[in-house]
Amino acid sequence: MTYTQPASFTTRPTLEGTFGMTASTHWLATASAQAVLERGGNAFDAAVASAFVLHVVEPHLNGPGGDMTGVFATAANPSEPIVLMGQGPAPAAATREHYLSEGLELVPGSGALAAAVPAAVDAWFLLLRDHGTWELGDVLHFAIGYARNGHPIVGRVGATISAVADLFNEHWPTSAALWMPEGKAPAAGEMIKNEAYAAVLDRLVAAGAPDATREERIDAARREWSEGFVAQAAVAFTAQPHRHSSGTDHAGVMSLEDFAGCQATYEPATTFEFRGHTIAKTGAWGQGPALLQTLAILAGYDDEHLDPSTALGAHTILEAQKLAIADREAYYGDADVPLDYLLSEEYSAQRRALITDRASAEFRPGTVPGREPFIPPLRTEYTAPALAGVGAMAG
Incomplete structure (x- = not known):
């Protein structure tokens, strides 16, 4: 194989600043994070705001049903990097014996039997509680706005939806209703909304009592996620048999106990x-x-x-x-x-x-x-x- 020397020219500019710098994979998430910094929020407030905007504008890459890990250091203790562990475990009933009993020799690539317990939302909330300064509602304001009022979709999202259009139409009608409201995948630049997710975020914000502390309000949202309406809806939905990437229909095995037992944690980084x-x-x-x-x-x-x-x-x-x-x-x-x-x-x-x-x-x-x-x-x-x-x- 011959070696091709890379070109010296790049379209990626060198970015510099004196106040603060933000970056993400979508300009709306980046702009939201920068807005937080410019309004007095710290880096953790900005990161959480950006993360939830990405749930809305890049659903093909990440979302509230996923996981996350973060590696960070604080200004107060810069020499000791910390890992935020938001990687959920497999459900307790996701055993080898169960999958074999379903006729599966491999874990499917998609479907509820492929899913770990979602821990991303709890991890972001934990990070905000312990290291941020803003109220949860203020941080989620950007994501709620783009979800409820809409945003112009990028081409990659539409292409991903188009690739699974038949699956959505035949086996995932609720997904088809959300992402293909006119019966076809949206084209680049079309406005798309996710009002259901906006309502979920609103309910999580409202879980905290007005007279509670900031930290207590965030913890109330975490409990609502892991023990309240989100966990209950997710468990009930995935318990219905549905099409997996194996080409066969299976019910999920995630339980309310799985949700309640999954909480994000911190641990020392490996360096x-x-x-x-x-x-x-x-x-x-x-x-x-x-x-x-x-x-x-x-x-x-x-x-x-x-x-x-x-x-x-x-x-x-x-x-x-x-x-x-x-x-x-x-x-x-x-x-x-x-x-x-x-x-x-x-x-x-x-x-x-x-x-x-x-x-x-x-x-x-x-x-x-x-x-x-x-x-x-x-x-x-x-x-x-x-x-x-x-x-x-x-x-």
Whole structure:
């Protein structure tokens, strides 16, 4: 394979400022965050406001039914990065035995049986409670406005809706009613509303008593989410059999107890010192430490090997990433993971020695004393037992 030198010109400008800086994947979320800063809110107020606007304007990328993890440090304690853990667990009844009893050898890619307990909203509320300064209603004002009054949809949203239009029409009529109100996917620039979500956010804001403290009002909204009308509606809706990406219909198994037992938490970040910088990631319950392992391997090279705009740099970085990701597959998970050893110089030197001037196509997890690496099975094709003879799912 030949190497293509990247162009030096880029359309991405260098952004600078003296008051504050915000960035997101959608201009309305960015503008909302900047407005918070300019009206006296702090960075956490701005981040939460932006996050909920993204729920409205980029529903194909994230939403209230998802999860989130955040890594941050505060001005009061900048040397100790913190992880905000808003990754929900699988429902208690989402067992191997249940999926096999449903005729499924793999977890479907979509549908209620694919879903973890949603923790994103609780995580954002927790962050706002502990580190923000604004009232919940003021922070959610932007998202509520765009949801109720509408916003011009971006083309990528319309394309995503179009790709699942048949599924919505045949199996998800409530989604079709929301996203295809005229029977077709909206085109770029069309105004679209999500008045149901605006009403949900209004009810969460109203959950707090006027005479309570700011923190108590936010906690009331968290309880309404995890124990009140949101949890009740979600559990009831997903309990009805519906089409999954397997091409078969199944009921979800998420319960009210799953919702009530899922709360966002904080934990110390996993860190690695690289070229005078502290890089912070989640623990090994996520894939974040794979980047730290990559850096630990690359730490033994000179700068010439670390320039991704050169063939040598791209090769070295990619080979280090392959080794780190192999370890991710073999050792990461919820159980005790030997991160201290995986990030040690001794182990990193062993991994570094495997990098030659030729790219490797092998899966090469390392050897950790006292541990047996998990070697994931490789499927090249799959037909669900319940789909034998049925054919591929339309759409």
